[in-house]
Amino acid sequence: xxxxxxxxxxxxxxxxxxxxxxxxxxxxxxxxxxxxxxxxxxxxxxxxxxxxxxxxxxxxxxxxxxxxxxxxxxxxxxxxxxxxxxxxxxxxxxxxxxxxxxxxxxxxxxxxxxxxxxxxxxxxxxxxxxxxxxxxxxxxxxxxxxxxxxxxxxxxxxxxxxx
Amino acid sequence: xxxxxxxxxxxxxxxxxxxxxxxxxxxxxxxxxxxxxxxxxxxxxxxxxxxxxxxxxxxxxxxxxxxxxxxxxxxxxxxxxxxxxxxxxxxxxxxxxxxxxxxxxxxxxxxxxxxxxxxxxxxxxxxxxxxxxxxxxxxxxxxxxxxxxxxxxxxxxxxxxxxxxxxxxxxxxxxxxxxxxxxxxxxxxxxxxxxxxxxxxxxxxxxxxxxxxxxxxxxxxxxxxxxxxxxxxxxxxxxxxxxxxxxxxxxxxxxxxxxxxxxxxxxxxxxxxxxxxxxxxxxxxxxxxxxxxxxxxxxxxxxxxxxxxxxxxxxxxxxxxxxxxxxxxxxxxxxxxxxxxxxxxxxxxxxxxxxxxxxxxxxxxxxxxxxxxxxxxxxxxxxxxxxxxxxxxxxxxxxxxxxxxxxxxxxxxxxxxxxxxxxxxxxxxxxxxxxxxxxxxxxxxxxxxxxxxxxxxxxxxxxxxxxxxxxxxxxxxxxxxxxxxxxxxxxxxxxxxxxxxxxx
Numbered sequence: 001x002x003x004x005x006x007x008x009x010x011x012x013x014x015x016x017x018x019x020x021x022x023x024x025x026x027x028x029x030x031x032x033x034x035x036x037x038x039x040x041x042x043x044x045x046x047x048x049x050x051x052x053x054x055x056x057x058x059x060x061x062x063x064x065x066x067x068x069x070x071x072x073x074x075x076x077x078x079x080x081x082x083x084x085x086x087x088x089x090x091x092x093x094x095x096x097x098x099x100x101x102x103x104x105x106x107x108x109x110x111x112x113x114x115x116x117x118x119x120x121x122x123x124x125x126x127x128x129x130x131x132x133x134x135x136x137x138x139x140x141x142x143x144x145x146x147x148x149x150x151x152x153x154x155x156x157x158x159x160x161x162x163x
Numbered sequence: 164x165x166x167x168x169x170x171x172x173x174x175x176x177x178x179x180x181x182x183x184x185x186x187x188x189x190x191x192x193x194x195x196x197x198x199x200x201x202x203x204x205x206x207x208x209x210x211x212x213x214x215x216x217x218x219x220x221x222x223x224x225x226x227x228x229x230x231x232x233x234x235x236x237x238x239x240x241x242x243x244x245x246x247x248x249x250x251x252x253x254x255x256x257x258x259x260x261x262x263x264x265x266x267x268x269x270x271x272x273x274x275x276x277x278x279x280x281x282x283x284x285x286x287x288x289x290x291x292x293x294x295x296x297x298x299x300x301x302x303x304x305x306x307x308x309x310x311x312x313x314x315x316x317x318x319x320x321x322x323x324x325x326x327x328x329x330x331x332x333x334x335x336x337x338x339x340x341x342x343x344x345x346x347x348x349x350x351x352x353x354x355x356x357x358x359x360x361x362x363x364x365x366x367x368x369x370x371x372x373x374x375x376x377x378x379x380x381x382x383x384x385x386x387x388x389x390x391x392x393x394x395x396x397x398x399x400x401x402x403x404x405x406x407x408x409x410x411x412x413x414x415x416x417x418x419x420x421x422x423x424x425x426x427x428x429x430x431x432x433x434x435x436x437x438x439x440x441x442x443x444x445x446x447x448x449x450x451x452x453x454x455x456x457x458x459x460x461x462x463x464x465x466x467x468x469x470x471x472x473x474x475x476x477x478x479x480x481x482x483x484x485x486x487x488x489x490x491x492x493x494x495x496x497x498x499x500x501x502x503x504x505x506x507x508x509x510x511x512x513x514x515x516x517x518x519x520x521x522x523x524x525x526x527x528x529x530x531x532x533x534x535x536x537x538x539x540x541x542x543x544x545x546x547x548x549x550x551x552x553x554x555x556x557x558x559x560x561x562x563x564x565x566x567x568x569x570x571x572x573x574x575x576x577x578x579x580x581x582x583x584x585x586x587x588x589x590x591x592x593x594x595x596x597x598x599x600x601x602x603x604x605x606x607x608x609x610x611x612x613x614x615x616x617x618x619x620x621x622x623x624x625x626x627x628x629x630x631x632x633x634x635x636x637x638x639x640x641x642x643x644x645x646x647x648x649x650x651x652x653x654x655x656x657x658x659x660x661x662x663x664x665x666x667x
Contacts, residue, residue: 015592019334019592023334023337026338026341029356030341030344030356033355033356034355037353037355042618043617043618043619043621043622044614044615044617044618044622045617045621045622046613046614046617046622047351047353047614048348048350048351048353048355050614051344051606051610052344052355052356055337055340055341055344056341058333058337058340059337059338059341062330062333062334062337065330066330066334069330079388081387081388081591082386082387082388082389083387085386085387085389086383086386086387086587088386089379089382089383089386089559090383090580090584092559093379093559093563093576093579093580093583094580096563096576097573097576097577097580098573100567100571100573100576101571105567109560109563109564112556112559112560112563113556113557113559113560114556116382116386116552116555116556116559116560117552117553117555117556118552119386119552119555120386120551120552120555120556121551121552122550122552122553128552128556132556132560135557135560136560139560139561139564143214143564143568147214147217148217149213149214149216149564149568150568150571151564151567151568151571152567152571
């Protein structure tokens with residue numbers, strides 16, 4: 001639920017408690033944030049802080065629900081998850097995030113493309129990176145030049161389309 | 164002016180060559196994403212939103228509707244030939260359709276799905292045209308409390324009524340509601356939960372969340388399952404149906420339409436629920452019940468008709484009330500808002516050209532889809548042979564393209580990544596995705612209606628149940644919440660778990 005619940009599922013019963021902790025934390029955050037808003041309820045009686053508090057208490061209630069079901073049932077085990085492909089894709093997304101500005105859309109997205117292809121079994125990085133950059137470059141040309149979407153340009157884009 | 168004249172006027176808009184082009188792009192894209200497993204209509208519309216920002220509003224919305232319809236057609240192809248549903252509303256189609264394909268009757272299965280979709284799409288779109296003006300009249304007497312009640316009903320049906328656990332559905336919904344609170348409060352201008360980060364003041368983009376949950380989350384999930392190879396069944400022989408196929412199919416098509424349209428039109432869940440109910444009905448009414456589970460043609464014809472009819476039905480609350488009841492409809496609503504249009508009774512008065520052009524385009528789109536899906540079916544099947552590394556690498560590239568196009572900030576891309584991981588973990592532990600998206604877009608609307616209603620009544624909470632309509636809808640919502648709860652407690656939750664709504 002919350003990104004803190006990054007367990008691998010080795011102990012399925014534990015999952016419910018981790019989710020419960022995440023929900024309770026999020027709920028507490030909402031209740032706190034809702035209550036520090038100066039609440040001028042006006043005619044309605046509830047103002048800007050009302051909804052955060054309501055959703056916050058709802059999340060706390062759901063956290064309690066998770067604890068109750070976690071104690072009563074054991075969660076169904078799910079299939080063994082392969083961590084390497086997941087990490088490869090996340091690495092690709094992170095690379096794109098950090099390299100988008102300095103290297104431009106085509107190269108950064110080409111890296112994401114290659115990482116994703118690697119996650120699905122195409123491990124020849126030289127080949128997939130070249131295909132990825134080429135593909136991303138075509139996409140850049142189509143969307144930035146033709147459809148006027150504003151994509152970050154790098155050296156490659158400026159070289160060809162002249163900035 | 165009667166509905167008929169309005170529809171004719173709409174046709175004159177829809178037959179404009181540029182609009183026709185948008186419709187063609189929409190149905191082709193829709194069929195393609197329907198056929199491809201892993202991407203559905205909600206994601207595709209979300210990806211296209213930023214791209215269409217500078218384009219013609221009417222054309223773009225017609226394209227979105229074309230995608231929704233097209234995906235309902237295309238999904239059946241994957242279900243029948245691959246036994247993996249191309250989109251969630253085609254899960255039941257796989258039950259009988261894939262059995263037929265294994266028995267070498269894939270052709271007739273595809274044909275009955277396509278023609279059934281056509282019949283249902285046509286009838287349901289006409290029903291939409293004739294029903295919408297009446298709902299608009301009804302909507303005019305709706306005040307904030309009625310809208311609030313309707314939204315509560317939509318919340319319950321999308322999260323708690325179906326699926327394997329009300330707890331998980333509600334958890335998804337509340338996470339969506341929590342995310343919806345980030346940003347500036349629409350009524351008072353108060354910044355909430357933005358923690359001093361300026362990018363958060365705008366709130367969380369529906370498109371970012373939808374793309375992250377559906378595209379990134381799905382890619383992570385599929386990648387984590389390791390390498391598997393699905394077997395595509397070749398279409399053997401002709402796609403032509405025999406006389407017996409026809410006589411067994413047409414009643415199923417009509418029944419599917421009759422079940423699907425009302426389900427879509429009421430805030431009672433989307434196309435997947437309609438197709439499950441239709442499957443159940445066909446099993447009961449069939450004269451060949453022993454064939455069910457071994458490739459009964461009714462089991463393909465009915466659900467496929469039902470999911471198309473439900474897609475058309477979903478447009479009734481969306482266009483007339485501005486109320487999205489599925490993830491795809493929620494993102495289409497974001498599409499309307501992107502062009503400064505607010506669906507609802509007023510839209511019928513201020514932009515009749517657009518509304519009726521859209522409805523008329525759907526009729527034309529149906530004809531296009533029949534052509535695309537019957538004679539050209541073999542082309543679509545080729546899409547299934549795209550190797551998965553390229554397919555998912557491409558999907559992720561386009562997924563990030565949409566976000567980068569709107570806002571190339573590290574914050575936005577970081578959110579895409581975090582929500583993507585969240586989407587993966589939610590899938591892994593069986594939490595539904597659609598309630599998060601619906602909660603994000605309907606949450607602020609429900610809050611505003613609630614506070615308006617309370618303002619009008621000067622803080623008196625009983626105002627919420629002071630009219631029969633509002634009280635009735637809230638009662639319905641309570642029933643939709645309690646009855647499944649009781650059913651689950653009495654061990655009948657299996658049926659509900661099967662009707663789980665995933666995406667549309």
